[in-house]
Amino acid sequence: MAASDQLSALILIADGSEEIEFVTPYDVLTRAGFSVKSAGVKLKNELYAQCSRHVKIIPDFPSVNEIPDRIVDAANVLILPGGAPGAKTFCQSDDVLRLIREFRNEGKHVAFICAGTTALVASTKASNVEGQASRKCRVTSHPSVKQEIVDAGWEYADEKERVVVDGKVVTSRGPGTAMLFALTIVEALAGKDKRAEITGPMICAETM
Template sequence: MPKALILVADGSEEIEFVTPYDVLTRAGFDVVSVGVGLKENYAHMSRNIRIVPDYPTLLSLPHQTAHAYYDILILPGGAPGAKTFSTTNAVLELVDNFRKEGKWVAAICAGTTALVASQKKLGGEKARVTSHPSVREQVEKEGGWEYSEERVVVDEAKKVVTSRGPGTALGFALGIVELLGGKEGRVEVGNAMVLAETL
């Protein structure tokens, strides 16, 4: 059973957090969320929904070597939340550790900026990515990142999955299911959700 770790911060985008958590759980993944820099015991999301993560901080995770235990790290967008990820050393190190371990890192919307910030600070390979249009310039100005406007971009060689925004969250989540659980898993989950052929 694949294991997924999803980060959440104040100002994270609800749809981009909840959709992967929901879809991956439906697919039989072991999914865990962890808060980053929360002011309360919940994340105050971008549209005023409050979400209580499974673990309040990275330090409270039962597996301190998260990159060795989990198969994928997921970073939702939402500009304030993404800024928190991008300026928190523990998150940048976590992204770097996952990538060095050869594990998947997935980011959606402004979450891609944390991937870029980690590479800028700690090194590692750049990848083919996408993001929300509002942060495209921020991604491209770092140079070396191959930018795409596809809804979901998978760089299999670099183990990076990125997506554009709230409207692409379902395709993003299903793409992760297919990568780690196979095409049959994606079809099974999609059928159970009465998924339309075109997202």
């Protein structure tokens, strides 16, 4: 793949985000040849996010407001991890909700895991939301936020489905599905061959 054709991903992180759900997509997409960048959202410490299990992660950009336009424009997918406190921060950030709407309206992929799906739901609630950004789709999430999503009028997938793809929206259930979530994003953007290429060296069972 030529450098000019390199796929790119943007991953957000907040205090209380699930570290597994952040690190796994970052790692797997990097292995698949993506250019991956991350940005913090309303971090209490300017340097790092304090994650749900007390792991400290330094994002590439300390604030979502500091992401260069060229990074946002180049990104093919926007990814939000879960973790209830982090997801709440995403839902309360106008900048995050705007980014989700922009990606959807531009026909780009968006991906949410665990409680992160609530940010997708929140992004559609403003009265002036139009286009693809207003479309409710078939999703999944962590069981703890299922009722909130159902009450908002979204179609909720069977709980046996660990990752759900509806158009260019990818959702998944929780920390234990993070690897499958990441591999599904790779396949959605780079194809089955690329997914297979990175699965083998990671000793990753396709039946997971």
